[in-house]
Structures are given as C-alpha cells and as structure tokens.
Amino acid sequence: MAQIVKEFVVEEETGFDAVQLNFSSYKGVSDVNKMYINDPVVIHSHLSKVNILPDFAYSINNRMLTVDLNHSDVEQESFGRSLSSKLFATSEGDFDHTWEVGLSDKYAYFLDLHYGIGLANVDLSNLKIRRCKITTATADVSLKYAKNAKNLAEMDTMQVRVNMGTVDGVNMTNANARNMIFEVNYGKVNLNFEEHVENKKPCQITTTVGAGAVYILLPAPQYPYLVKINSTAMCRKKLPNYLTELSDKVYASKGYDKDAKNLMTFEIDVSVGSLILK
Template sequence: MAHWAEAQIVKEFAVKERSGFDQVQLNFSSYKGVSSIDRLYSNKPLMIHAHLSKVNILPEFQYSIDDNTLKATLNHSDVDRESFGKSLSSKLFASAEGDFDHTWEVGLSEDFNYDLNLQFGIGRANVDLSHIKVKKCKINTATADVYLTFQDEAINSVAMDTLLVKVNMGTVDGINVAHANARNLIFDVNYGKVNLNFRKMPHDIGPCLVTTTVGAGAVYIALPSPQYPYIIRINSTAMCRTKLPSYLSELEEKVYVSKGYKKNAANLMEFEIDVSVGSLVLQ
C-alpha cells in the first residue's frame, strides 16, 4: 500500500549570542499557522522552530544588538494571497493543527527581559509566559485564537507596563492573567469571545486596570475572591445580556465593587468592560 504525505520544510532560527544585552525585543509575524510561545530550556535568548508546507517564500529572520538590546524580527508573508473569505472558511472548518499548514515553536529564555510584539493572521496562538521576564507584550491577530497562560506558581518577576491582546475575529482565553504583573491588561475583540480567569490572585502585585472590549460576542470573567479589592465599570447596550454575582455592591449605575473594595487599596484591580452585542457573565 502506498503512503503519501505532504512535504514539509523544517527551518530553525536561533540567536546564539548571550552577552552584550540584557533585553530582547522580538517582532514575530506569521500570516498562518499554529504558534506556540513559551520558555526555552536553554541559555540561548531566542530560538524559533518551524514546520512549513506549501511554501513559496521562506520566512525572513534577522537580528542585531544595539544599545544593550537584542532586536530580532521574523516575518512570514502571505505568499498565497488568500482572500478574506478563504481565510475565514479555513478558520471555521479547520479541525486540526495541520489544517493551518504551518506550525511555529518560539522559545524564550528565563535569563533575559523581553519586549514582545506578536502578530498572527489565521490559526491559533498558544502563549505561555510562565517563568519568563516580560516587560511588554502586544498580540495582534486577524482571525487567530489566542490562548494565554500563566502557571499557578509563575508570576512575572518584572513589572510589565502593558499586556495587549487584540483580535479581529476569534477567541481570547486567559488563565491566571493577573500573573503578568502588568499595570494595564487590554483585551479587544471585534467579533468573538473573551474568557478570563482571575481566580488565583498573587499577593504581591500592584494596582491593575483590566480593559475588555467586545463588539459582538461574549465575555466571561472568573473574578477574584470577593475579599479582594476590585471595582467593575460596565458599558453595555440593551442588546447585551448581563449576569453578575450577588455579592457585588452597586455604587452607582453599572458600577460595582467587591466586599474587599477600598478606594485607595495598594492592590486595587479595576475592570472596565464594554460589550455592544452579546452577553457578559461575571462569576
């Protein structure tokens, strides 16, 4: 019996230098694929492993060291020139990682500080920043789902300014996102779902503003313990169904606080939630 398998190209891009910098600025862009970003069990500051199919043009990778910063860029352009309709149907009917043609593994080291700018077209992005020192992280996608994870014991050891996830159409799923130790957490979805879990809150982080915006879709947020200090401001329309836990107190119209709320609490968490059409569930 004959067996046929679609040919793949395996490529590896790595930075071997380990001195002359303590910060890594990574710009990663892929128009299609399943991408995994997580800790690299090596002292190399960056390694990218790719399995590519249907390739006309290979990814472009370059880096330089300047002003104590390693600046690395990987760009894989849309060589197939797919229409939006084709990309949309690919997303809707894909059932396995292979359906997105390419897979990417991006490894980061725990020895450096990172400034991440990640762009994904269609597919899925699995981003696990546990045990990685991230000072800034921006994720932008067209129709790629984003799964953002911090392990229970893994709290970002450096203060992060902004964690931004922006999706045109798709799902944002965040586990222990407060572990990012970010002053600003921003989740912006034009059409789709946002699912965030804040159940396990670190005890030694500062104030945090969580901004969640969905044009049409659903927002589900697992809130911290009622004894944790937080305030929730909701901007919704009549076309948004809202479900809130009974322990929240209403300060004013669509403004709610937890039992542990204190206006000047050092670890105060603020939620600003905007849903135009769909549903909002806080639990």
C-alpha cells in the first residue's frame, strides 16, 4: 500500500502558450497522457518507502511555462541493485512509486522525461507535442498513439535513449515528427509504422542497438521510404521481399521517389543481435 499520496498541479492561467515539462524520477511506474481538464500539468503520485519528497517548482517567462519535478534517490541504489530490482520485479508495485502525469490539448509541450528503473507508459494521442525526449537507465518505455490520433502539432524531434531495457512504439507515424531517434545499449526496440499518415514533410528515423533486437513494422509498400542498414556479421537480418536493394545495405519501397516530399528514411544500426523488418 502507498504510504504517501501527493498531487502537484499548475492551474490554468494566462500568460503562456507553451509548456516545458522537466520530469525526473529514479524509480516507479509512470503514465503520461491527455487529461480532460484545462490545467496545463497535473501530476498525481503514490509514494512508498520514501525518505524525501519530490521537488516541484514552476515559472513563466517569455510566454513559456516551465515545470520541474525531480524525485531523487536518497537510497543511492547501485546499478547492480537497480538491475536486480528490474529483473525480479513481479508487479508494478515492486517499483515502489507510481506517477500519473496529465497534459492538456490547449497547450504546446516540450517534454524532457528522465527515469531510473521501472516502466514509462507515454500516450501522446491528441496532444500538441513540439519535442519529446525520454531518457532511462533500466526503465522500459511504452510509447504509443491511438489510431487516427495524430499529433496536433508538428514535432521537431522525438528521442528515446535507454541504457538497458525495451522500447515499444505503436502507431509512430502519428507522431508527426521530422526526426525520431531510438537508442538502446542493451535490449529491444519494437516500432510500428503500419498506420500511415499523409505527412507533407520528410521524416528521419534512426534506430541504434548495441546488443539486442530490433523489430520494425514498416508502412505499406506503396509509400515512399528508404531503409539503410549498418550491421555486423553478428546481426541476423530478415527483410521483406518487396524491398529493392539500391546499393549496399540500402533498400527502397515500391513507392520510393527520391523527390517525394513525404519521404521516410529508416537508418538502423545493430551491432549484436537480430533485425526483423516486416
């Protein structure tokens, strides 16, 4: 049972159009999604076995609301201890803390999310996200968009960096981003680009895994995209038959047009492990 319940709220007010949210938690299960009230940020937490409460502050400058929440690890867990906590956890409660981060569709957001160990569930459906950066130590990341729920703003960059863990991305074309970067040192990356959105700009998707597996569900063959692969002999690869090899480890879809305004380019780098494209 949670020992402490805390809520951090920035109430609706005038003077800003965009929100910079800096959220950092060393442990826990976190849910980030749209809420159906007008407050720009609401963070609800259940904290167990804590020696220190989160630091919370916000300010407004140049029509930007900056919100900072930081929950530090006063126990100073070693990497080995945090890894064993992750490997042998049997339920969400084993990560001690839970977080619910609610955002509003009234504002444009710049997200900077940091996690230690645990799980980050990030649903950005029907929100205005200009930039999203997620960094974790050993926390898994579940990033998704609902079908027909495109980002309500053009995103410059989506970046996910995980030291050890898994990144799952569902309906990622709906992110409406120019650049997507997924980096995992040890673990897995599973990305779904099946639901195609008629973007009017190019999109660059970079996926890098040191040791592990990459699985990407590509858009339908009639859409224009390139796939560039950088792999070693220690990486097993499985590619769909419809891709045409233009040059060494560079492949094109049936609808590829070098002058297409909505060209998607996948750059994939796997050192050790497996790569499956479908």
